[in-house]
Amino acid sequence: MPTKRTLAAFAAAAALGLPTFAAAQEVTIGVSIPAATHGWTGGVNFHAQQAKERLESLYPEISITITTASDPGGQANDLEDLVSQRNIDALVVLPFESGPLTDPVRRVKDAGVFVTVVDRGLEQEGIEDLYVAGNNHELGRVSGEYIREQLDGQGDIVVLRGIPTVIDDERVQGFQEAIEGSEINILDMQHANWNRDDGFEVMQDFLARFDRIDAVWAQDDDIAIGVIEAVRQAGREDELFIVGGAGMKDIIRRVMEGDRLVPVDVLYPPAMIATAMDLTVQHFVSNGPVVGEYILGSPLITQENAEQYYFPDSPF
Numbered sequence: 001m002p003t004k005r006t007l008a009a010f011a012a013a014a015a016l017g018l019p020t021f022a023a024a025q026e027v028t029i030g031v032s033i034p035a036a037t038h039g040w041t042g043g044v045n046f047h048a049q050q051a052k053e054r055l056e057s058l059y060p061e062i063s064i065t066i067t068t069a070s071d072p073g074g075q076a077n078d079l080e081d082l083v084s085q086r087n088i089d090a091l092v093v094l095p096f097e098s099g100p101l102t103d104p105v106r107r108v109k110d111a112g113v114f115v116t117v118v119d120r121g122l123e124q125e126g127i128e129d130l131y132v133a134g135n136n137h138e139l140g141r142v143s144g145e146y147i148r149e150q151l152d153g154q155g156d157i158v159v160l161r162g163i164p165t166v167i168d169d170e171r172v173q174g175f176q177e178a179i180e181g182s183e184i185n186i187l188d189m190q191h192a193n194w195n196r197d198d199g200f201e202v203m204q205d206f207l208a209r210f211d212r213i214d215a216v217w218a219q220d221d222d223i224a225i226g227v228i229e230a231v232r233q234a235g236r237e238d239e240l241f242i243v244g245g246a247g248m249k250d251i252i253r254r255v256m257e258g259d260r261l262v263p264v265d266v267l268y269p270p271a272m273i274a275t276a277m278d279l280t281v282q283h284f285v286s287n288g289p290v291v292g293e294y295i296l297g298s299p300l301i302t303q304e305n306a307e308q309y310y311f312p313d314s315p316f
Contacts, residue, residue, distance in 0.1 A: 144178025199226025
């Protein structure tokens with residue numbers, strides 16, 4: 001199994017257009033991703049299209065088809081079409097949800113297709129050949145450690161989760177481990193589906209039910225945008241602070257400007273889809289297999305280092 005360093009080298013070679021071994025025949029790659037239902041997936045769509053154009057230009061023998069789906073059923077249908085109509089050699093899939101996509105991806109694998117799973121892992125291990133993701137456990141841990149430190153190990157907080165997926169579970173596990181043994185009390189924990197409208201509604205409910213909230217773990221920057229609006233409408237900005245995650249440019253700008261309500265963020269880049277596509281292509285054009293895991297880090301973004309993570313021209 002190649003190491004992370006080996007995989008990174010393959011990806012860098014593709015990105016930089018360095019010489020590689022050409023594929024012996026044409027290769028068709030299907031990329032199946034969620035539609036741009038929120039900012040992060042909007043970034044995924046942007047980076048997937050950019051990677052398609054770059055890779056097809058770099059490797060004329062590579063053909064890439066991108067499909068987007070608005071729900072798990074639609075994505076499962078897309079996978080069937082990619083196999084039956086496009087006759088794909090490889091699939092790069094970011095599952096809309098882990099559970100409903102596990103069997104459809106398994107059927108693609110059983111058809112002899114090389115499978116790369118991105119971000120939202122499947123409920124059964126070992127189906128995919130390659131897994132590319134951010135470090136979800138670390139994202140939760142880094143967020144929990146920061147909140148624990150800022151509250152001196154005690155206080156009342158609320159948690160807004162994402163969509164029910166493996167990665168959401170991993171984030172929550174990392175967060176809970178980070179605050180374990182402290183006197184930090186989670187008043188409530190609800191799913192907000194990585195969506196700013198849901199984040200707004202869930203946070204409104206929290207604010208109505210709890211007279212005192214010391215901090216909010218929003219987990220995701222889209223959720224955080226909704227949380228910010230709910231807090232401001234309630235006039236409770238001076239009571240708490242919010243920790244999101246992903247690296248949305250609007251949140252990074254707030255961190256750069258020293259916004260007390262949003263003092264930090266935790267990185268989880270949507271550009272990981274491009275990394276996954278790069279590595280999948282390298283499986284076919286390099287002289288060795290590219291399999292295993294490629295896990296990106298989740299550093300804490302502070303006012304001191306925020307500028308290096310701020311990309312004003314990005315859609316996210």
